[in-house]
Amino acid sequence: MVINHIKNDFDVIFMQLFYKLFKLIWTAIAVHDRQIAERRVAPVIDVRGIFGFIKRTTALVHMEEESQSSPLRTIVESRFTLILMLSNLLIYLLMATTEYNYYNTFDRLFDPGTVPIGDEGDATLTQFLGKALTGVSITNLVFGLFFYSRLLRRFGIGFLLPITPLILIFAYSFWQREDALWIALIGYFVVEGTTYVIDDANFTHLLNGVPSRHKPKIRVAIESFFEPIGTLIAALLLSRHWINPKILGLLLSLALLMVAIALRRHYLKAIWANLAENAVHFKRRVGEWFQVQDLKEAKNIPFALECLAHAEDRPTLLWLMREVEFLPAEAKAQFIRSLESSPFSSDPLVIELALKWLMQAETPLLIETLYLFLAKKGLLHPDKLSDELNSDNLKLKGAAILTLLTTEASWSHKALATEKIGELLESHDLKQIEMGLEILAHDPSLQNFDIALSYLTRAEAAAAKALYKMATKMRPQRAPRLASHLLSIHETEAREYLLKTLALIADPKQAETILRATVHFRQSERRFAEDAIAALGLKNVPLLFSLLKNTDLPDRARLTVGKALGKIALFQLRDQLETVLKPEIERAIFYLQHTQATSGLLSDTLKADYESVLDFIIQLLAVAGEIEDPELLSRSLKSPFPKVKSHAIEAIERSTDPKIFRELQPLLEETLPPKPPLELPELLARLKHSSSLADKIVAYTYMKKLNLPAWQNELKEAMTKSNELFKHFAYELLE
């Protein structure tokens, strides 16, 4: 019952600390006066019983908690936490001891016997303490407001830690010899001043070094436990007449100085350990991220199996193979399908498992999946499946075709199988076409690649998948046709496979086509485009930089190159960042200045252009690792609230290279020197040649409005090079 009450981590810490404290006090009493301990205390309190109970209870709980890394264990394992706790205990001990010492001095110096007769009623000591407290409070306020953070920033916490012990060592060194008021005042200043404004604030920072998991508990334990304990121990020690309180103070100050040095030494290591413990463990095995429980939840099975099968981690695969054994046939089929495209599809253990399941399987879904899987590996005998060539079951038919094509079957059987592929591909049923393409992908010839390419408009995803499977053996000659399809297909899965195929072919000539297409992509698709561009490798970095600087490309396309460069050539990107950003800053300044010089739609467009270039700059800074949270910063910079905007500017200033920030500052603060704007026709000419579709649309709208010469011919010419959206606009304008 009692154990249940104290099972909570907190109680365990307290019980164990209480046990140690109780033992310490008992030992102190017993050492000092065994008679008192045995005759007076023992009959009232069952000391041995209390020892036994606490020891048993904490030991029991400790055993249970041991396996779960309890807070106590965490504290014991963290040397920094132990030193921090000791430091706090010493501070509280010193506070009580110093308080005792200065009150002794005040008591002596303000003794009513030494006060002139007639002044006894003036409460001289109280008045004096009131004045001293006012002085200390004002000092605390000024120090806390203006100096602490500056000292912390400039010299670090290591500088602030020894301040209190050093002042006290100085005070106690003199206190031994003379009981002067100035020394007592130093003690008073430390107890009421530095312990609050320096040591308390230091403690808040030092807490960053304790294990994060139990930080709140450790904080509460330190704050609510050590103060009474420190006071109690100090009271016990000071009540012993053979202990000199000033020597005790000096010893405690020296101990605190040593502990401060130890804290200083361990602080950075503790912070590092803490960060490392809380970092995302990319090297952790994928299996560890998933619990077996996740797999037992039906809805999680497809996702979990797919993730795990692609984990490229053999121990995970082995673990998964054991777990899948207990799952239903549908999950087993899903597992096999997921493994097909994983690096382990030909692993002997996987093949062995598939063959074992085929012998045992009763569910048609699992049987047909296993047949198709094993047929793709060429592991089925043609005699077994030749009858399935005319099967209505698509997977069995596919397995039969594949088996006859990939094994030592007769020529007549092979010819029949080839005929069946033709039938599948010519079918009007999408499923049959998909199966035809899947089979086609197992023979990566140029002819099959062209056939799959021709199906990109009819069966987008299946054709793209087949192309991807054949891509490793393709030369760049087919890359232009592949890249040209990026815009004509709409399914996300198809786009992703096409981009993966282009990444495998890695033809630098297609980089610009891929980038132009990305403007119309979703974010997830854009990530595949980044990979395709990054796959061009280090040898194409100069080309990628030229694309990044090419203002004829839309900003979003250029950002994709920037992100790809961030992946493969971060140091070069950082090196060239200033050069890359300079024209962008000029572009943004141009838009901002003309926003102020124009009105109506034109002004709105230029304002939007300015924001768009600013977004591009912010994103590029983030890609180069100069800033974090680019989306948040972009939104804050556009905020109507000046405070939000100034915070964003401050955040950029803090982390960006000062040279870059100096260039950016007038732009961010919108404090630009006045410059004569372009004449309207000149401005429109510049906009109509911009990479932004909106700029072109607005430019032609104004050209019509102003009836500028040949605007219709220019618009018609622009239509030939533009996308459907621009054509839609142009038809409206020409009407």
Next chain:
Amino acid sequence: MKLIEKAFLLKRTPLFAGLDLDLVFAAADKLGTADYKAGQTIFEIGDEASRMYFIADGQIKASDNLLESPSFFGDEALFNERPRAYRAEALTHSTLLTLSKTNLMTIISEAPSVAIGLLQVRMP
């Protein structure tokens, strides 16, 4: 309404205000147009919700609120799959731009900041 007018109307709404103008034009291309006479009902309580509306011109009474350009309404029911919870009626001759649920989802998938804009408007 022309494409450019639709785009700049969208740009004035809090949903699209922070969005790149090229994306706003692409979104504007997905909008339909509907005219309502004064007093005409746009939707009733319990109607199936399949689109949201941007007011291009006129005054609309929606759930006892008087709305004018560039306000928008009818987006709430698109996310909770429930029928309309209030009635919307044109108080004057009004021109509305309509955005279907499918197109809204496409826009959000291309520009997630539109969803953030919606959250900011609906959960101030």
